[in-house]
Amino acid sequence: MLNRLFRRKRPEAEALGLYEAIVAQARRPEFYAGFGVPDTIDGRFEMIALHAFLVMRRLKGQGQAASAVSQELFDTLIADMDRSLREIGIGDLSVPKHIKNMAKGLYGRIVSYEKGLEDPGDAELHAALDRNLYGTVLEVPEAHLAAMAAYMRRETAALAGQPVDGLAAGRVQFGPPPVIG
Template sequence: MLPRLGRLVTQTSKLRSLTTNGSMKNLSFLSHYGYATVAPAPDAPPLKDFPSKSPVNLDKLFWSKPCSLALPKDSPLRIDEPNYEGVRRFILKVLLFYSKQSISIRRANVIYKRIISQVEKPAIYDVFNLEKTFKITFSLLVLHMWLVLRRLNEEGKEGVDLGQYVYEIYNHDVEVRVSKAGVNLLLLKWMKELEKIFYGNVVAYDAALLPEAKPNELQIKIWRNVFSDDGTTTPDDTDLKAAKA
């Protein structure tokens, strides 16, 4: 799975060059690498597609206390790299604890833990009046994963490699979540469907940030994938219960 995410980054870069050359209409090259074939983005819908009454709870949005993004030293989310000395450090080095791969995996775990902390914050569900269903949580998880992977991609090869480890941890976490929902016999089927949705959303979000993208296209994509039933076909709790049965 690690090489697949690396190829996705490469293909996303190709997507930018293709759109620059006016070839956005054909994205079938993704299917050659095993990704979901992404249909051309439809024209931006008129504003009437958005709800006339805002689903945002403005009271909870504006009256909530400001919160710093910096982690305090006593935060359970804060994990510092251990710095052992002497014989213990020598033994850990022999056991490859300080190898580049081990360090990257620990860093990826820290990053993913931060992602989950944001996705599962009650505030995001309260402010936007969202139900905490599998579909909503998964859609928010994919959105946050895209934000992190896009940021890591800007760090060059080192960032891309770290993003691959983050993606592996994400993929395992999704599998555990689906399994906890009671889906075991059809687990492989659901994982394939969720993988298609992940790659489709990543490409759609990236395309929405291109210079050629229409105004508000990113907002429309996020609305369709997270808040609306017209976007992704992410299975909801009812679908998972039916699969369990």
């Protein structure tokens, strides 16, 4: 009994709470209808990856508990992608290859979005969004890139204002999708 009282809590439940909020935000129809994000498996993956990046970025460097939740969030995303691939009929033997490519792609997105947010201008972030979020779209209106870049910057600032303890406990709040102005 004493072992249960003093045992460290594992971060799976917290990561699942974050992941559910990320997926709910990523599925908002405004992103697809208003901003031309492809309403496809790829487009939905990209929206989930973008929001997961924002949360993991906020958790980065915030202590061991936040780091554990961030890693578990990444693992939860990958496990969900594995399940989704199997549901759509990808053969069991090729799922690991697809997952490996998705994980590598997610790491690439993290790097490119990080660079984009660090750039005081928007050129790098627009390029990252064009290459990833809109990767299957032939011509992306500049207004869509600008709105999504502004949204990412706004959400980064909003997440910075959310207590790390709340995020590490699995609670996150996102604002509404962007508005083209």
